[in-house]
Amino acid sequence: SQQGEEDPQALSIQEGENATMNCSYKTSINNLQWYRQNSGRGLVHLILIRSNEREKHSGRLRVTLDTSKKSSSLLITASRAADTASYFCATDDKGGSEKLVFGKGTKLTVNP
Amino acid sequence: GAGVSQSPRYKVAKRGQDVALRCDPISGHVSLFWYQQALGQGPEFLTYFQNEAQLDKSGLPSDRFFAERPEGSVSTLKIQRTQQEDSAVYLCASSPRRVGNQPQHFGDGTRLSIL
DSSP states (O other): OOOOEEEOSEEEEETTSOEEEEEEOOSOOSEEEEEEEOTTSOEEEEEEEETTOSEEEETTEEEEEETTTTEEEEEEOSOOGGGOEEEEEEEEOTTSOOOEEEOOOEEEEEEO | OOSOEEEOSEEEEOTTOOEEEEEEOOTTOOEEEEEEEOTTSOOEEEEEEETTEEEEOTTOOSTTEEEEOTTSSOEEEEEOSOOGGGOEEEEEEEEOOOSSOOOOEEOOOEEEEEO
């Protein structure tokens, strides 16, 4: 079953604008990851944030994590048409399995 | 190639047929995962291996689903007596196992359509 929800389900913006996607999860975690998926392709890892971190940056990406609210956000700044994709958050299984539990994703469209 | 390779990319089968999906992980990666992705949804975990050992198969939806990785590298996901609800994209991922969770590297998937 899915771990949680991404919000919004779909987001359409103009090139140059910022895009913010949110993710909520249900159980305790060791870390949370964000992945991108272009249409018809596999998932590409973007960034991993550990449970003891509150914020992490990678290029135009900024991720925050609030373990008290069991939520995370992904901010893409100065978006480009090439950022058009679906974005998923994924949490680990604190029970010891290496499996990832994914949300339903946010479909981002960046219009040129 | 350097990435995870899956074959075939597309598979069409009639209901009741058996199918086999193949995954070639990144060389040297210890862990290998299978996920099922329905249209418009996130991937859902099926099973995973460390080397040849299947450590978690809790996500396999029924006993019609079977996965193996006999030599600790290539893996095959087999679905017997396919049903229409098996139609989905099947994703394989691999990762080098180190302490703590690591990013997983995904293949482009096999899109399975059951008629």
